[in-house]
Structures are given as structure tokens and as C-alpha cells.
Amino acid sequence: MFYFVEPEVAGRLGDGTIVDTNSHPPVVSSLEYRFEGWLGDNLLESFPCFIITESLAKALLESKLTGTTFAPVSVTKSEEFVELHPHVSLPKFLWLKVEGGAGIDDFGLSVDHRLVVSQAALDVLRTAQLDNADVEKYR
Helix, strand or coil: CEEEEECECCEEECCCCEEECCCCCCEEEECEEEECCCCCCCEEEECCEEEEEHHHHHHHHHCCCCCEEEECCEEEECHHHHHHCCCCCCCCEEEEEECCECCCCCEEECCCCCEEEEHHHHHHHCCCCCCCCEEEECC
């Protein structure tokens, strides 16, 4: 069984992101995720990118799930974030690059660019906070 997972959007692509918008979806070669709020989930999105806490990335790697690679991400906080959450310390995040086929690999993207995960991947994702993600059956 496979599922759509639409993660919490806690921010946007920051000014340091290098993106080619000549195609759809845009191609990002360097990612800055700028937090504007955060409800605490370990998997976040800002189209067309996903970020994941380092601890959850480690669990995914240990599970030997297919369809992803990880890369560094620069994480920044907006002024509003700092004002609203002055004592919040963000965990280390990684860029979750989804490279698998939807409904084939454990992680893939559907034709409308939504994240699709296997039951095994969803089980690992749910070991961490994923309270604000929408999950529904893929097929």
C-alpha cells in the first residue's frame, strides 16, 4: 500500500536558494529553508523541496528504504519566527531529495508532484512527529 503525504509547510524557500524556474517543477540546486513558523513536525515541505530532521533521516537510512538521497540544507529563521518563538531551538535538518518512482519505490513523487510513500516508509516517518501532515491512500 502507498500513501500521499503532504507535510507541514513551516516556511519557504529562502533567498539563498538557487533555483531554475525554467521548468516545472523548478529545479533546485542549493536549498535554504526559511522558517516562518513551526508546529514541530520532523518532515516539512516548501514546494518543490522537502526537509527532514537529521534523526529521522538516520532512521530512514537504517531502514534501507528506497527512493531518497540526502543533502545539506541551510536553515534560517524569519524575524517573525524569532519574535514569536524566541526560545525555540531548531534541530538539524537535511534536504530530503525524492528520486524514486511513485508507487514503486518507498519514496516517490506523483505526476502532480506530491510525495508518495510506501507503508514501510510511512511506518518509519510516524516514529517521529508527523502530526500536521495530511496522509491519504495513493491507490
